[in-house]
Amino acid sequence: MTDSREAAFRAWVLEHRTRLRTTAFLLCGDWYLADDLVQDALGRLYSRWERVVAGGDPRAYVHRILCNLNTDYRRRPARREISEADVATLGSHPNTSIDERDDDLIAALLAIPVGQRTVLVLRFFEDLSIEQTANLLKTSSGNVKSQTSRGLEALRSRLRARPAKTEGAA
Structure with missing residues (x-):
């Protein structure tokens, strides 16, 4: 990769890595795990940077890689094991822009099925259209619509079912 193309890649990464x-x-x-997924995704993007940029916006390519890497990670049984020492850190969010007030929403989001969660994240966090989401996930628009509908209902159900926080509770 030439110096100017590498500089363009670095600039793109600096602009998008927090959101990724x-x-x-x-x-x-x-x-x-999110850090690992992003690092792997950026490594794959780097190796194909010129081709991806020539084809348009690299964000769609990176989103597809992130979805694939997450699916791959979940499918490998050995990777699903969590040591006892690691369990306490799963809920923490070091160096992030996500507010503590969003913890209930995030907990509810993480409790719904992965396919629905993926569609909701792409549609509402990444602000992709139904068609863009369908293309990225290589599925039909109808499937994206039904996963969105089911995911939103599951999310609402989880949020309604959570215990109410009392004033002054830590």
Whole structure:
């Protein structure tokens, strides 16, 4: 890669990495895994940077990689094991822009099925259209619509079912 193209890649990464990390967290629910997913995705993007930029906006390509990496991670049984020492850190969110007040929403989002969560994150956090989401996930627009509808209902149900916070409770 030439110096100017590498500089363009670095500039793109600096502009988008925080949002990519948040997207990855919303997909997987673990900040440390989100860091790994973003790092892997950026490594794959780097190796194809010229071709991806020539084809348009790299964001769609990176979103597809993040979704694929998250799916791949969940499918591998050995990766699903969590040591006892790690369990306490799953809920923490180091160095992030997500507010503590969003914890209930994030907990509800992470409790719904992965397919629905993926569609909701892409549609509402990444602000992709139905068609863009369908293209990215290589599925039909109808499937995206039904997953969106089911995901929103599951999210509402989880939020209604959560215990009410009392004033002064820590």
